Amino acid sequence: MWKKLTCVCLLTIFNICDAGYIAAVVEYSSLNEPTPNQTIERNVVNYVNTIESLKQHNVQIVVFPEYGLTDLVQDPENYSIIVPPLYTSDFSNASDALLRLSNAAREHGMYVVVNVLEQDHDNSTNNTLYYNTNVVFASNGTLVAKYRKINLFQEPKLTPGNELVTFTTDFGKFGLMTCMDILYYNPSQTLLDGTNVTDVIYPAAWNSYLPFYLSLEVQVGYVLANKVNLLAANINEPSNGTGGSGIYLNDGTVLRRVITDKAATSVIFGNVDTVINTSDFILSGFDLLSGGDITRERLANYKRLRDFDHQAYTFRSLDLSKENISEPLCHDCFCCNFNIVALQNETNSSEVYKLLAYSGQTIFDSKSVQIQLCGVVGCLTDDVSTCGEIPSSAYTTKFRQISINSTYMPRNPQAFFRPMSLKGDLLTIDNATYSEVVDEDSLDEVILNFTVTTTSDNVVLFGLYGRDDSSIVSISALFIGVLFLIQNIF
Numbered sequence: 001m002w003k004k005l006t007c008v009c010l011l012t013i014f015n016i017c018d019a020g021y022i023a024a025v026v027e028y029s030s031l032n033e034p035t036p037n038q039t040i041e042r043n044v045v046n047y048v049n050t051i052e053s054l055k056q057h058n059v060q061i062v063v064f065p066e067y068g069l070t071d072l073v074q075d076p077e078n079y080s081i082i083v084p085p086l087y088t089s090d091f092s093n094a095s096d097a098l099l100r101l102s103n104a105a106r107e108h109g110m111y112v113v114v115n116v117l118e119q120d121h122d123n124s125t126n127n128t129l130y131y132n133t134n135v136v137f138a139s140n141g142t143l144v145a146k147y148r149k150i151n152l153f154q155e156p157k158l159t160p161g162n163e164l165v166t167f168t169t170d171f172g173k174f175g176l177m178t179c180m181d182i183l184y185y186n187p188s189q190t191l192l193d194g195t196n197v198t199d200v201i202y203p204a205a206w207n208s209y210l211p212f213y214l215s216l217e218v219q220v221g222y223v224l225a226n227k228v229n230l231l232a233a234n235i236n237e238p239s240n241g242t243g244g245s246g247i248y249l250n251d252g253t254v255l256r257r258v259i260t261d262k263a264a265t266s267v268i269f270g271n272v273d274t275v276i277n278t279s280d281f282i283l284s285g286f287d288l289l290s291g292g293d294i295t296r297e298r299l300a301n302y303k304r305l306r307d308f309d310h311q312a313y314t315f316r317s318l319d320l321s322k323e324n325i326s327e328p329l330c331h332d333c334f335c336c337n338f339n340i341v342a343l344q345n346e347t348n349s350s351e352v353y354k355l356l357a358y359s360g361q362t363i364f365d366s367k368s369v370q371i372q373l374c375g376v377v378g379c380l381t382d383d384v385s386t387c388g389e390i391p392s393s394a395y396t397t398k399f400r401q402i403s404i405n406s407t408y409m410p411r412n413p414q415a416f417f418r419p420m421s422l423k424g425d426l427l428t429i430d431n432a433t434y435s436e437v438v439d440e441d442s443l444d445e446v447i448l449n450f451t452v453t454t455t456s457d458n459v460v461l462f463g464l465y466g467r468d469d470s471s472i473v474s475i476s477a478l479f480i481g482v483l484f485l486i487q488n489i490f
């Protein structure tokens with residue numbers, strides 16, 4: 001008995017001394033039942049079981065994905081719930097779903113983040129408004145945060161939120177964003193501006209588009225650019241190009257990640273601070289699996305959606321017969337400098353790589369926006385329309401180094417850059433570093449540098465993605481339809 005007590009005390013001391021915390025994210029394959037209530041009910045049961053199973057691993061916070069409780073429904077009317085005021089701790093009058101999730105958080109002493117369709121009554125107009133909302137239960141079951149998604153994506157019946165939301169725990173200050181928010185200046189950058197946020201919670205139902213908007217690629221890019229920990233939980237629906245979740249450390253390390261080919265729920269968790277190399281950190285279908293990463297050789301059933309406006313971009317073929325390639329490529333006044341070392345003895349001369357540069361308008365999320373792109377991109381053939389596709393068998397060319405630099409003038413406070421990398425297995429290129437440094441000679445300019453110096457193969461894209469959100473112009477749905485059609489035909 002005494003021994004047991006000592007052990008408990010030591011563990012407690014260890015936990016206090018340890019600066020990190022144990023986080024879990026759930027890549028969830030949502031269930032769809034005959035009625036809305038049954039759908040929510042079934043999914044809540046799975047959530048509660050997951051929370052319970054994570055308790056034995058001392059998980060302190062668990063994040064479930066966007067639309068996990070309801071599946072990707074279009075009409076919120078019969079799926080939405082009323083979220084009581086912040087700091088509510090008694091949910092006996094609230095929806096059954098919130099009551100049971102709050103109880104699970106309290107019973108297992110875990111912060112629980114779930115995404116719900118929220119309904120709220122607008123007294124001024126006497127209308128019911130619907131929101132896409134992340135709710136956070138503290139480890140005592142109290143509702144401590146509620147974030148309404150600001151950048152809605154094809155959710156015409158919902159009202160966008162307009163507030164940044166953070167909450168503080170014993171183990172860090174957290175900010176919240178949802179899905180499409182990650183690629184908008186507000187909130188993805190404003191959330192980190194003078195707020196002391198160290199950790200970002202990110203539920204998503206993210207559709208991946210080749211080659212710039214793959215789920216894991218965008219998540220890693222956010223972490224490298226902003227040096228925050230990220231807990232990204234995505235809905236799992238690979239047949240629709242949806243899936244890819246991860247826990248990332250603020251130095252850019254991928255602690256855990258998952259991307260799957262078949263519809264399946266995966267639970268990943270680990271200590272956000274130090275990387276512990278044990279094999280038991282992935283749960284799948286609520287059972288333990290062995291192995292660190294779930295990587296896949298073939299992701300044939302992960303739908304390949306594509307958004308690549310090749311006609312607008314400037315390309316130049318990379319001469320792989322030269323060991324050292326150091327050259328700029330410009331589109332109008334925007335220039336990218338490339339420094340590439342290809343291993344000569346392992347270069348496959350039949351493979352095609354091109355440099356890419358672009359500065360101009362694009363259609364993003366049904367809006368016209370200003371973007372800037374730099375990239376080294378693999379192509380299936382010499383035809384630029386095949387660049388950035390996933391090859392049917394992996395590219396074998398090995399790069400000993402890829403380095404891209406560029407500059408931008410942050411005159412516009414709503415401009416931001418993200419590093420982007422993608423391999424043929426839909427994962428990212430590990431060990432890459434990214435920096436933004438103000439140029440000492442011309443204080444107006446910021447020098448961007450994205451570099452990988454560990455040998456990489458099966459490279460599909462290594463590049464920079466810049467955006468200026470002050471230039472966003474909404475365009476009519478009809479016009480977008482035509483553009484999407486054009487993009488999909490080519």
Ligand SMILES: *[C@@H]1O[C@H](CO)[C@@H](O)[C@H](O)[C@H]1NC(C)=O
Pocket residue numbers: 037095096
């Ligand atoms: C569905 O759930 C809501 C809220 O929990 C409840 O008010 C409603 O009566 C339920 N509907 C059915 C058909 O059970």
Ligand SMILES: *[C@@H]1O[C@H](CO)[C@@H](O)[C@H](O)[C@H]1NC(C)=O
Pocket residue numbers: 075077078
């Ligand atoms: C919501 O449920 C009611 C009652 O079953 C039904 O009349 C209505 O059509 C449903 N709304 C939607 C959008 O399905």
Ligand SMILES: *[C@@H]1O[C@H](CO)[C@@H](O)[C@H](O)[C@H]1NC(C)=O
Pocket residue numbers: 090091092093
């Ligand atoms: C629940 O509703 C009942 C009846 O309206 C009320 O008396 C009670 O105070 C409410 N409980 C909470 C925790 O709000």
Ligand SMILES: *[C@@H]1O[C@H](CO)[C@@H](O)[C@H](O)[C@H]1NC(C)=O
Pocket residue numbers: 121123
């Ligand atoms: C709206 O009206 C209801 C009922 O009259 C009231 O309980 C609620 O507090 C009001 N909400 C706001 C935001 O004023």
Ligand SMILES: *[C@@H]1O[C@H](CO)[C@@H](O)[C@H](O)[C@H]1NC(C)=O
Pocket residue numbers: 126
């Ligand atoms: C608000 O709308 C409800 C239902 O649509 C209606 O019953 C009620 O009378 C309205 N209230 C006011 C103040 O208009």
Ligand SMILES: *[C@@H]1O[C@H](CO)[C@@H](O)[C@H](O)[C@H]1NC(C)=O
Pocket residue numbers: 089138139140141142144
């Ligand atoms: C529950 O925890 C939250 C966050 O730590 C705290 O603000 C709140 O006071 C606690 N509530 C109760 C009833 O202990």
Ligand SMILES: *[C@@H]1O[C@H](CO)[C@@H](O)[C@H](O)[C@H]1NC(C)=O
Pocket residue numbers: 194195196
């Ligand atoms: C951020 O931290 C600094 C230093 O601890 C503190 O002075 C400041 O008030 C904090 N800001 C916010 C928004 O919490």
Ligand SMILES: *[C@@H]1O[C@H](CO)[C@@H](O)[C@H](O)[C@H]1NC(C)=O
Pocket residue numbers: 072154207240
């Ligand atoms: C696939 O994703 C698209 C875009 O979000 C959505 O409109 C569609 O309903 C999804 N398909 C399925 C089967 O969920």
Ligand SMILES: *[C@@H]1O[C@H](CO)[C@@H](O)[C@H](O)[C@H]1NC(C)=O
Pocket residue numbers: 326327337338339405406447
């Ligand atoms: C950018 O890269 C080029 C080519 O590698 C190099 O010559 C130049 O010094 C770099 N510029 C800056 C500002 O880092």
Ligand SMILES: *[C@@H]1O[C@H](CO)[C@@H](O)[C@H](O)[C@H]1NC(C)=O
Pocket residue numbers: 343345346
């Ligand atoms: C190619 O050369 C590199 C060093 O430049 C060496 O490490 C590697 O083993 C060589 N590969 C083959 C297949 O010979």
Ligand SMILES: *[C@@H]1O[C@H](CO)[C@@H](O)[C@H](O)[C@H]1NC(C)=O
Pocket residue numbers: 254430431454
């Ligand atoms: C590169 O990344 C891999 C996987 O994340 C890691 O195992 C390895 O230690 C890293 N190598 C270096 C040189 O940092």
Ligand SMILES: *[C@@H]1O[C@H](CO)[C@@H](O)[C@H](O)[C@H]1NC(C)=O
Pocket residue numbers: 403405433449450451
């Ligand atoms: C770019 O970053 C790499 C890796 O941190 C570094 O070795 C290199 O010197 C940097 N290049 C420039 C031009 O700053």
